[in-house]
Amino acid sequence: VELINTGSELMLGRVLNTHQQWLCRQLADLGYVVSRQVAVPDTASDILQAVREALGRADLVIATGGLGPTSDDLTRDLVAQLLGKALREDAAVLAHIRGFFESRKRFMPERTKVQALVPEGATVLHNPHGTAPGLAMEVRPNPFRANGQPSWLIMLPGPPRELRPMFTDTVAPLLPRVLPLASEFICRTLRTTGIGESVVEEKIDGPMKRFVAAGLDLGYCARPGQVDVRLAARCGKAEQLVREAEAIVRELLRPNTYGVEDEDLETVIVRLLTERKLTLALAESCTGGCIANRITNVPGASAVLLAGLVTYSNAAKQKFLGVHAETLDQHGAVSKPVAREMAEGARQQAQADYALSATGIAGPSGGTAGKPVGTVFIGLAGPSGSVVEHQFNPYDRETFKQVTTQQALELLRRTILLEPSLGSPVSRTI
Numbered sequence: 001v002e003l004i005n006t007g008s009e010l011m012l013g014r015v016l017n018t019h020q021q022w023l024c025r026q027l028a029d030l031g032y033v034v035s036r037q038v039a040v041p042d043t044a045s046d047i048l049q050a051v052r053e054a055l056g057r058a059d060l061v062i063a064t065g066g067l068g069p070t071s072d073d074l075t076r077d078l079v080a081q082l083l084g085k086a087l088r089e090d091a092a093v094l095a096h097i098r099g100f101f102e103s104r105k106r107f108m109p110e111r112t113k114v115q116a117l118v119p120e121g122a123t124v125l126h127n128p129h130g131t132a133p134g135l136a137m138e139v140r141p142n143p144f145r146a147n148g149q150p151s152w153l154i155m156l157p158g159p160p161r162e163l164r165p166m167f168t169d170t171v172a173p174l175l176p177r178v179l180p181l182a183s184e185f186i187c188r189t190l191r192t193t194g195i196g197e198s199v200v201e202e203k204i205d206g207p208m209k210r211f212v213a214a215g216l217d218l219g220y221c222a223r224p225g226q227v228d229v230r231l232a233a234r235c236g237k238a239e240q241l242v243r244e245a246e247a248i249v250r251e252l253l254r255p256n257t258y259g260v261e262d263e264d265l266e267t268v269i270v271r272l273l274t275e276r277k278l279t280l281a282l283a284e285s286c287t288g289g290c291i292a293n294r295i296t297n298v299p300g301a302s303a304v305l306l307a308g309l310v311t312y313s314n315a316a317k318q319k320f321l322g323v324h325a326e327t328l329d330q331h332g333a334v335s336k337p338v339a340r341e342m343a344e345g346a347r348q349q350a351q352a353d354y355a356l357s358a359t360g361i362a363g364p365s366g367g368t369a370g371k372p373v374g375t376v377f378i379g380l381a382g383p384s385g386s387v388v389e390h391q392f393n394p395y396d397r398e399t400f401k402q403v404t405t406q407q408a409l410e411l412l413r414r415t416i417l418l419e420p421s422l423g424s425p426v427s428r429t430i
Helices: 018-030 044-055 075-083 091-103 110-116 160-178 197-213 238-252 265-275 290-296 314-321 325-331 336-350 397-418
Strands: 002-006 036-040 060-064 087-089 117-119 123-125 134-139 151-156 185-193 217-223 226-234 257-260 280-284 305-310 354-360 375-382 385-392
Touching (some): 002 018, 002 044, 018 060, 018 160, 018 185, 036 044, 044 060, 044 075, 044 151, 060 160, 075 087, 075 117, 075 134, 075 151, 091 110, 110 117, 123 160, 134 160, 185 238, 197 217, 197 226, 197 238, 257 265, 265 290, 280 290, 280 336, 290 305, 305 314, 305 336, 325 336, 336 354, 336 375, 354 397, 375 397, 385 397
Parallel strands (some): 002 060, 060 151, 280 354
Antiparallel strands (some): 087 117, 123 134, 134 151, 185 226, 185 257, 217 226, 354 375
16 A cells, blocks of 8 residues: 655645545554555656556555646646546536535636546545545556556545545545455554653563564554554454453553553543542643643543643742742742642642642753753642652753653553542553
8 A cells, every 4th residue: 555645835844744644544444554655746757656656566556635626736637647548527526516616606717627527437536525526546457567466546635624534435435345455454552651662662572572473563653751552463363463462561561551542641631530520720830831731632621620820930839829939949940849839739729639730941041950951840739648750851842841741641640540549459441
């Protein structure tokens, strides 16, 4: 399976190529793992070369972009030229284009009719969210592949709001019919935090060797503050192989595993608080509201988050959180005692069950020999008292905030799960 993303804007860095990640994930979930992905500008020679080479290798080629009405939308015409197919006007597509403009009471430019031209033998993929239809073609025989082995070529419009529903509604059901899988593909991702990639590998590499020998694909993906472990297999016993491997990985990484697949730590936090009918308050300095942002990105956060205070100045820490002036004078704003008083003050002011605080030096300046850039203190006040963790995150400002918020949320997660007042021991199966 190969992807071709067309668009000069991608080459100029003006637009983020989200198609690559989204399509790879959708295809993998269906069992069609992408082996190659390229992005090319809107030039005839580049598009022709990319399509020709992909058809020479792949069973399935998906090209995005270049199906619209403008002069730089070349994919449809070039594919027809490459395959020696005539372009014919499709009456149903043209009617759809006219209806699209009429329903919006807009004039239809003459140029938009070009989108109704369909290569001979192509299947039209309906586009309810735009005017450019998608196209699916079986290239049989395939002049670019050894022995003429056939390939499928699917062309999708570039805008994500058109591409994604088209793939979900039409391409996903089409693939099993035209390209049935020879064997089952199973993929499972476990998400961990608070432990480095090399340590994760060190813990599980040995026990995973027999599974890898049996066909398991073991992979790691490190992100700021977390490491994903990917377990995948394509064989007759893929489900059993992945299931058994997952059980062992969970046991070995139990304290650090917080979720599966795309589950974020903030989603886990909101769920845990909601299940236990607990509330949260936040007191942020160096993270500038990033903890609150992550929490409020989760639907249902209003049931658990009572307040979030960004107290960047010392005066604000005193006024809104009750941090003592003498504590600031004696220890400085970036210190364990101040982090503790920030958390305790937020908890008291909001009357919350838990409160998190963060105070640190994000840089690039402001550090000292005793407190270098990257120093951070994370406080947590709860029913069983207060605790402060000292962390060192010497990264750029954005990464510093991401890692620090991850550490704060992980401190809260572990505390909730181990809270004696909630019934001990507390365990959770993700």
